[in-house]
Amino acid sequence: MNVGLQLQELEAAGSCGPFLCGVCSRQGGLAILIPELDLVISLVGSVSSSFLALIFPPLLELVAFHAEGLSPLVTIKNVVISVVGLVGFLTGTYIAIVEIIARNALKHGDASSSYLVQ
DSSP states (O other): OOHHHHHHHHHHHTOHHHHHHHHHHHHHHHHHHOTTHHHHHHHHHHHHHHIIIIIHHHHHHHHHTTTTOOOHHHHHHHHHHHHHHHHHHHHHHHHHHHHHHHHHHHHTTOTTOTTOOO
């Protein structure tokens, strides 16, 4: 069901106020509890998106259809896609971790950190 349609139904029933208050309070609470949310989103995104979109599906196809006999072209395609996903995973995770370290080094006044990104 469409979320917009659900909100319209809640408005018609008169119970939209508590629902929206709860959603806004939850989002505000997350923003307060995790002040470096952009870095967390970057790290989680680099790990999950590369795995779910590029690494897992080709490997799943190789495992699922191996008994039926895949052509060498399909196997090469799946390996190339998985390697590209692995490179994206490693670089995205590395950059996110370096940014987290750099921002924490600046916050704590450690300007001599070797991880400091300029």
